[in-house]
Amino acid sequence: MYILVRMFFNVFFFLFCIFKNFNLTLRSIMDEKNIPIRTYQVCNVMEPNQNNWLRTHWIRRGPAQRIYIEIKFTLRDCNSLPGVIGTCKETFNLYYLESDSDNERYAHESRFAKIDTVAADESFTQVDIGDRIMKLNTEVRDVGVLSCTGFYLAFQDVGACIALVSVHVFYKKCPLAVRNLAQFPDTVTGADTSSLVEVRGSCVNHSEEQEVPKMYCGADGEWLVPIGNCLCNPGYEERNEQCQVCKVGYYRSLSSDGGCRKCPLHSYSIEEGATSCDCDKGYYRSETDPAAMPCTRPPSAPHNLISNVNETSVLLEWSAPLSSGGRQDLTYNVVCKQCVRDTQRCMPCGDDVRYSPQRLSLRSTRVSVHQLQAHTNYTFQIWAVNGVSKHSPSLEQAVSVTLTTNQDITRDTLSLFWDEPDKPNGVILEYEVKYYEKNERSYRIVKTTSRSTDIKDLTPLTSYVFHVRARTAAGYGEFSAPFEFSTNTGEFAAPVVGGVMSSAVLLLLVAGCVVVLLLILIITFIITKRIYVDPFTYEDPNQAIREFAKEINTSCIKIEKVIGIGEFGEVCSGRLKLPGKREICVAIKTLKAGFTEQQRLDFLSEASVIGQFDHPNIIHLEGVVTKCKPVMIITEYMENSSLDMFLRKNDGRFTVIQLVGILRGIASGMKYLSDMSYVHRDLAARNILVNSNLVCKVSDFGMSRVLEDEPEGAYTTRGGKIPIRWTAPEAITYRKFTSASDVWSYGIVMWEVMSYGERPYWDMSNQDVIKAIEEGYRLPPPMECPLALHQLMLECWMRERADRPKFSQIINMLDKLIRNPATLKRTAGDTSSAPSLGSVDEWLKIIGLEQYRENFSTAGFCSLESVLPMSHEDLAKMGISCSAHQRKILSSVQELLSGMHHRQDTKVPV
Numbered sequence: 001m002y003i004l005v006r007m008f009f010n011v012f013f014f015l016f017c018i019f020k021n022f023n024l025t026l027r028s029i030m031d032e033k034n035i036p037i038r039t040y041q042v043c044n045v046m047e048p049n050q051n052n053w054l055r056t057h058w059i060r061r062g063p064a065q066r067i068y069i070e071i072k073f074t075l076r077d078c079n080s081l082p083g084v085i086g087t088c089k090e091t092f093n094l095y096y097l098e099s100d101s102d103n104e105r106y107a108h109e110s111r112f113a114k115i116d117t118v119a120a121d122e123s124f125t126q127v128d129i130g131d132r133i134m135k136l137n138t139e140v141r142d143v144g145v146l147s148c149t150g151f152y153l154a155f156q157d158v159g160a161c162i163a164l165v166s167v168h169v170f171y172k173k174c175p176l177a178v179r180n181l182a183q184f185p186d187t188v189t190g191a192d193t194s195s196l197v198e199v200r201g202s203c204v205n206h207s208e209e210q211e212v213p214k215m216y217c218g219a220d221g222e223w224l225v226p227i228g229n230c231l232c233n234p235g236y237e238e239r240n241e242q243c244q245v246c247k248v249g250y251y252r253s254l255s256s257d258g259g260c261r262k263c264p265l266h267s268y269s270i271e272e273g274a275t276s277c278d279c280d281k282g283y284y285r286s287e288t289d290p291a292a293m294p295c296t297r298p299p300s301a302p303h304n305l306i307s308n309v310n311e312t313s314v315l316l317e318w319s320a321p322l323s324s325g326g327r328q329d330l331t332y333n334v335v336c337k338q339c340v341r342d343t344q345r346c347m348p349c350g351d352d353v354r355y356s357p358q359r360l361s362l363r364s365t366r367v368s369v370h371q372l373q374a375h376t377n378y379t380f381q382i383w384a385v386n387g388v389s390k391h392s393p394s395l396e397q398a399v400s401v402t403l404t405t406n407q408d409i410t411r412d413t414l415s416l417f418w419d420e421p422d423k424p425n426g427v428i429l430e431y432e433v434k435y436y437e438k439n440e441r442s443y444r445i446v447k448t449t450s451r452s453t454d455i456k457d458l459t460p461l462t463s464y465v466f467h468v469r470a471r472t473a474a475g476y477g478e479f480s481a482p483f484e485f486s487t488n489t490g491e492f493a494a495p496v497v498g499g500v501m502s503s504a505v506l507l508l509l510v511a512g513c514v515v516v517l518l519l520i521l522i523i524t525f526i527i528t529k530r531i532y533v534d535p536f537t538y539e540d541p542n543q544a545i546r547e548f549a550k551e552i553n554t555s556c557i558k559i560e561k562v563i564g565i566g567e568f569g570e571v572c573s574g575r576l577k578l579p580g581k582r583e584i585c586v587a588i589k590t591l592k593a594g595f596t597e598q599q600r601l602d603f604l605s606e607a608s609v610i611g612q613f614d615h616p617n618i619i620h621l622e623g624v625v626t627k628c629k630p631v632m633i634i635t636e637y638m639e640n641s642s643l644d645m646f647l648r649k650n651d652g653r654f655t656v657i658q659l660v661g662i663l664r665g666i667a668s669g670m671k672y673l674s675d676m677s678y679v680h681r682d683l684a685a686r687n688i689l690v691n692s693n694l695v696c697k698v699s700d701f702g703m704s705r706v707l708e709d710e711p712e713g714a715y716t717t718r719g720g721k722i723p724i725r726w727t728a729p730e731a732i733t734y735r736k737f738t739s740a741s742d743v744w745s746y747g748i749v750m751w752e753v754m755s756y757g758e759r760p761y762w763d764m765s766n767q768d769v770i771k772a773i774e775e776g777y778r779l780p781p782p783m784e785c786p787l788a789l790h791q792l793m794l795e796c797w798m799r800e801r802a803d804r805p806k807f808s809q810i811i812n813m814l815d816k817l818i819r820n821p822a823t824l825k826r827t828a829g830d831t832s833s834a835p836s837l838g839s840v841d842e843w844l845k846i847i848g849l850e851q852y853r854e855n856f857s858t859a860g861f862c863s864l865e866s867v868l869p870m871s872h873e874d875l876a877k878m879g880i881s882c883s884a885h886q887r888k889i890l891s892s893v894q895e896l897l898s899g900m901h902h903r904q905d906t907k908v909p910v
């Protein structure tokens with residue numbers, strides 16, 4: 001969108017004031033809608049040498065650098081006026097004069113600068129224009145780079161029958177816009193039609209800059225290439241290009257988060273704009289918990305703690321707590337206390353006690369404790385803890401066991417000691433010890449009034465489980481958690497280590513060495529022959545982009561001009577200054593806003609392809625911008641843009657050696673690609689870029705482009721698009737794309753180069769091209785093309801792809817031709833090679849214009865002699881309107897003539 005700023009809306013009555021000749025008159029007439037309007041008219045068509053001027057008041061320029069003038073007018077068709085031939089005109093001239101104030105009111109017209117000659121699109125033929133309904137012409141002209149504070153406009157009539165109806169003078173602005181949460185002010189466009197005005201945006205309310213927001217105001221008043229962005233502050237979210245506050249019950253904690261989110265489970269927010277939610281009572285959040293995580297609780301205690309004493313070691317095992325508190329970070333800590341028997345005094349166990357695997361932050365539900373002292377009472381507590389335990393430490397998280405170590409009775413006797421229950425419900429009358437062999441159901445009971453007993457007649461080497469309960473006047477209490485003990489043999493068994501290395505192991509080692517050697521050999525081979533890797537074979541194509549393309553910081557890039565429109569967005573030129581490197585010119589391909597993830601990957605795939613190449617005839621990738629918008633691909637800048645346009649612009653300006661140099665460069669790039677096993681599929685002059693030193697580089701490696709977005713692409717019967725004129729028959733028919741099909745396309749590029757950008761097969765339809773090729777037809781040599789080069793083209797177009805030369809052979813052949821320029825002298829245009837002055841058909845074939853055979857025969861030109869006196873008009877009359885072809889035909893005719901006069905062999909200067 002752009003806006004027009006009206007500098008002056010004229011009603012003629014007020015605007016114009018000065019006449020050079022007073023032949024212009026102010027009259028009232030009716031417009032198209034039959035509404036009366038005032039016009040300035042002049043119609044001195046009978047008198048010669050008219051020079052009538054009408055000029056405006058001084059118009060203040062304001063901020064405009066380029067002004068637009070829209071003129072509405074009517075104009076009489078001179079043919080409708082009898083007897084005016086020679087004096088009547090159908091145009092008028094538009095002029096301007098700059099000045100800093102209204103002091104040039106009487107300036108001589110010679111001081112005015114011409115903007116343009118204006119002609120009508122529609123002239124009318126009525127005899128009397130006075131009261132008639134008429135057709136209005138609207139023409140817009142513009143003029144730029146104004147420096148004074150104002151200007152005058154002037155209209156010069158040189159003898160037309162004209163009525164000026166209105167003049168609107170305006171300039172263009174890019175309107176106030178918000179992109180990526182940055183606001184860009186109304187900006188007046190630049191002076192130049194291609195200039196871009198760089199504008200820095202300011203973040204909208206409640207947002208902060210993530211990367212400097214910038215946009216470019218194009219000459220048409222359109223905003224282009226938004227770069228950088230702002231992000232809503234925490235507590236706000238992006239809605240309708242503004243930052244809106246989060247509602248109660250919602251929060252947004254980081255500016256990089258998406259929108260406001262509902263408070264997670266067990267949390268709430270009671271005010272708008274919350275950056276986090278508070279936890280419900282009894283629920284907590286650890287410092288590292290993300291704001292989106294529900295609030296959680298400490299775990300409940302572990303249970304079923306079992307101890308298994310073995311001399312001075314004990315193995316403790318327990319079951320996980322019933323509630324983990326809603327968290328995943330549950331661990332266990334062991335607390336060991338050493339207690340003095342028969343007293344309540346306990347103290348922490350000494351440092352010599354060892355824990356396996358460790359004492360704190362245990363993930364498993366077992367631990368063995370070693371190096372305990374003999375005949376000592378120990379109490380072990382197992383604490384279940386999680387990330388929020390420290391907010392609510394309570395005994396609910398612990399389970400404990402008390403036991404005594406004893407080394408004396410290991411074979412068949414065990415001494416047990418236990419503590420009094422924490423809160424007995426009365427005086428303890430006695431204790432009951434229940435014990436049984438582990439995995440057995442039958443048990444024995446021992447009763448005692450003290451807090452210890454010796455259990456005798458145990459079986460050696462057997463695990464026993466013991467429970468103790470107390471009895472008060474109220475009856476028996478609960479049994480304690482089980483203790484587990486093993487009786488001993490008194491002997492230790494040491495594990496057997498070591499031995500002799502067996503022959504099988506030796507064999508395995510040798511085989512391993514051989515495999516490693518082979519691997520080294522294969523890797524060395526791969527390193528010496530680099531192969532192209534298709535980025536789409538990566539499971540994550542982003543990985544390919546990271547691997548093959550360097551990420552560039554946008555602060556190093558300066559965009560200057562839009563130079564083209566690519567498939568995915570604008571292509572700009574600009575500068576790149578990487579730290580520690582000199583500034584260079586670059587081309588910047590941008591990905592337009594609103595793309596899908598697939599389009600982003602397709603766009604960037606080109607970078608992951610080019611990034612794998614390093615050759616002077618392949619476009620060089622500088623890097624990519626993927627971390628911020630717009631996504632960009634930065635390549636070296638090729639000043640002369642695409643080869644086809646470049647050749648058309650410079651038709652006939654190069655020597656044959658220069659053209660062969662161009663072809664050699666392209667062949668060298670293609671050899672590199674085929675050595676890398678890369679098949680281009682879309683080799684054509686339009687996909688070759690040319691730099692200021694005339695170096696040609698193969699470009700256009702877009703993956704999707706080859707089949708879907710190629711401008712020359714036509715759908716084949718098998719679906720998908722193929723650039724028919726450039727493609728080998730086997731690739732068109734059964735999609736056999738190989739380096740040999742690239743060689744075919746290379747032959748077509750040779751033809752394009754030698755014909756200075758002529759369209760292969762001219763205006764034949766794609767279907768006709770396919771048919772002609774099938775029937776054996778091949779493009780003839782372009783005008784002045786050395787026969788040796790045409791011969792090479794024909795080899796590239798061999799039906800059997802195995803018969804076509806390889807790129808390395810093409811390079812050798814071109815090198816030979818460059819070394820022996822004499823071989824390039826014989827051209828198809830040589831009269832010596834023409835089949836005597838006789839057949840027009842043969843002659844047309846030789847000069848590469850055989851599509852005109854019918855035009856010549858229909859016009860009655862049957863022999864070559866008959867074409868000799870031909871002129872441009874003759875050709876136009878025969879329907880040969882293309883001026884380039886006319887030139888070719890006539891220059892060949894000239895050669896024929898000079899051949900007849902001088903009997904020279906070679907006419908073409910090389």
Ligand code: AMP
Nearest residue numbers: 564565566567571587635636637638641
């Ligand atoms: P593409 O999307 O590659 O077809 O590019 C579109 C247009 O941008 C091309 O036709 C060229 O005119 C221009 N262009 C692309 N890359 C470059 C470059 N490296 N240097 C100069 N112009 C380029």
